[in-house]
Amino acid sequence: MPVFPLHGTTPLTRPAPAPAARTPRQGERFALPALAESVATxxxxxxxxxxxxxxxxxxxxxxxxxxxxxxxxxxxxTDSHMVTCRLEATPRLDRLRIEVADEGCGLDRRAAPRRPSADAENGxxxxxxxxLAARxxxxxxxxxxxxxxxAELRP
Structure with missing residues (x-):
């Protein structure tokens, strides 16, 4: 597995087992076409x-x-046609989770985030x-x- 040089990353997590009594949450889920205009939406x-x-x-x-x-x-x-976004907040609004799911062919385990050069336009x-994220x-x-x-944010 690649080593991710960024502080606090958790690159390949497994979902935690559900606790016996889950705290109710509020959330929203929406799907968007995999087009540049969808970022603003x-x-x-x-x-x-x-x-x-x-x-x-x-x-x-x-x-x-x-x-x-x-x-x-x-x-x-990715080669996705759609991306699915999900927002979930705890009832006290002390934790916000943001998820984006793609339709790609999975994670390329050989690829790892790398630090871009100082003059790179992206990356x-x-x-x-x-x-920005707590986790x-x-x-x-x-x-x-x-x-x-x-990503989880702690407002």
Missing amino acids: ARSRVDRRLDHWGLPQETRDTARLVISELVTNAILH RGLMLLDA WGVLCPDQNAGCTVW
Whole structure:
């Protein structure tokens, strides 16, 4: 497995077993075509939902940035036709989880995030995600079934 040089990353997590009594959560799920225009749509949907939940502007700004990076990566780095986004917040709104699932062919275990050169125009998305999220990771249950990249924010 590749070594991820970023602080706090959890590259290939497995879902935790469900506790006996789960805390009810609020959430939203939506699918978008894997097109560049969908990044703005995802940002707008996240902003409206978090505003509805009463989350502070700073959290909404961070969540918009995170969803932008995740949707952009799913569109650019997979052959997906659709991406599925999911937002989930705890009842006290002390934790927000953002997920983006693609239809790609799974995680290439040989690929690892690398630090871009100082003059590179892109390649900083995962570094940004690592700086903004309390935790993040990748779920890839089957090499041929796509991946879900998730991030947790603590408002």
